[in-house]
Amino acid sequence: MDLNKKDYDAIVVGSGPNGLAAAITMQQAGLSILLVEGRETIGGGMRSAELSLPHFVHDVCSAVYPLAACSPFFKTLPLEKHGLEFINPPIAAAHPFDDGTAAALCRSIEQTAKSLGEDEQSYTKLMKPIAHDWPRIIADVLAPLHFPTHPFEMVRFGLKALTSARHLSKIFHSKKAKGLWAGMTAHSIQPLSNAATSATGLVLMSAAHNDGWPVAKGGSQSIANALGSYFLSLGGTIETNFYVDSLNKLPSAHAILFDVTPKQLLQIAGYKFSSIYKWQLNRYRYGMGVFKIDWALDGPIPFIASECKQAGTIHLGNTFEEIADSEQKTSEGKHPEKPFVLLVQQSLFDSSRAPRGKHTAWAYCHVPNGSTTDMTVQIENQVERFAPGFRDRVMGRHVMNTAEIEEYNPNYIGGDIIGGIMDLGQLFTRPGLRLSPYKTSAKGIYMCSSSTPPGGGVHGMCGYHAAKRALKEVFNKKASIIY
Ligand SMILES: Cc1cc2nc3c(=O)[nH]c(=O)nc-3n(C[C@H](O)[C@H](O)[C@H](O)COP(=O)(O)OP(=O)(O)OC[C@H]3O[C@@H](n4cnc5c(N)ncnc54)[C@H](O)[C@@H]3O)c2cc1C
Secondary structure, three states, X not given: OOXXXXXXXXXXXXXXXXXXXXXXXXXXXXXXXXXXOOXXXXXXXXXXXXXXXXXXXXXXXXXXXXXXXXXXXXXXXXXXXXXXXXXXXXXXXXXXXXXXXXXXXXXXXXXXXXXXXXXXXXXXXXHHHHHHHHHHHHHHHOOOOOOOOOHHHHHHHHHHXXXXXXXXXXXXXXXXXXXXXXXXXXXXXXXXXXXOHHHHHHHHHHHHHHOOOOEEOOOOHHHHHHHHHHHHHOOOEEEOOOOOOOHHHOOOEEEEEEOOOHHHHHHHHHHHOOHHHHHHHHHOOXXXXXXXXXXXXXXXXXXXXXXXXXXXXXXXXXXXXXXXXXXXXXXXXXXXXXXXXXXXXXXXXXXXXXXOOOEXXXXXXXXXXXXXXXXXXHHHHXXXXXXXXXXXXXXXXXXXXXXXXXXXXXOOHHHOXXXXXXXXXXXXXXXXXXXXXXXXXXXXXXXXXXXXXOOOOOOOHHHHHHHXXXXXXXXXXXXOOOO
């Protein structure tokens, strides 16, 4: 180890949830850390802004936080003291159908199961053991491959999680349960016939039954601000408007952790890597992109189903077959007429988002990677389908296609919001099959973004695990890991 005097012990490039988690973990170990961010504010996928009209606060990227609320690392941090308040809507997610009814994912397993009619028993049988085990297995689930701390519970989870959403849907018989399941598993951003798509559904539903699916009071920027404020309180240093396109730009340090994806890392530091590692990064695969809309509304969305009026998140896609078809077509490069739409209505539960009596809503659908097709009409048709009169309430809208999303944040390659497809081939081996996914082939250079395990979402666990690795290898610090 080179212990000559350097400007900083370590530098983290990029201030998304993973960059912030990495910087905090290393600063907590008593090192001197510089966190640099290319944009004018920190946060990555956790920023908010008045995108549509003045005084309407929108979440530019992420909006709902099942994984942040249950993140084993975030749970150890005093984020409330640094201004973060999560608000849990009475219903985590609702799933309306064409007949005016809806399924509801609630904190209570019993209440959720009841909303599924004839599948009450099947839902309880599936979710009760996993949701019960969840507090013990979450740190094993949101981690790189390792021997689990709770092997029996992990096997029970894994046997179901590794199946395809389509396969596991066969335990349900009703349109309601199958539809709810399709909406949950479609967060995997893949065809629902792919292996391991059940994992996403089980994780999101277990999270709902334990910590809920909250929105962040005041906007998602408040999560970034709380993490940043805590990091500064530990003595860390942040520099914004500092875009890194070459290692030469950085002050000297013993370690550099990159909160970027393989494509960018190759451009910045590729010349330092072994040919095998470069080959691995070049083979890394990105998945579907998203087309996103934020609305300023002059009233709440007039959903027909009453459950939707109490839910933070709404899944618009009707039946399992319709959602599966939409995801399949999109993965084949097509733009479905009736795309599966994920919608969040933050202002119903957080009055700070819009002027009195007015509202905000956020939605996206999946599109082929790199698509520049405008999906506004298709998305709004899906909202109107379950909430007639919705369009009349739109006062302003802001849209982003995949190119605009990537321009906003270079980590969203082709509009892929989870740092690379999370199919079976890349779930555990992102960014490549290696002893440690965080360590690159160059001494002192690490990757800590969602392109490493456990992947996409706001939870900070990629950054946490990457930092623990660097602490052990570069700084010889004993790394006790949360499992
Ligand atoms: C539209 C959308 C909706 C989403 N919805 C949700 C949701 O509801 N819930 C959820 O949990 N997740 C959601 N996500 C996903 C989530 O935002 C990401 O998985 C998460 O932010 C990834 O964190 P990260 O730290 O790996 O990277 P990012 O959050 O992408 O942060 C990377 C940071 O690095 C900076 N950066 C990149 N390159 C450089 C460079 N060369 N020099 C300096 N700085 C650089 C970027 O500017 C950025 O600030 C959504 C994402 C999008 C885009």
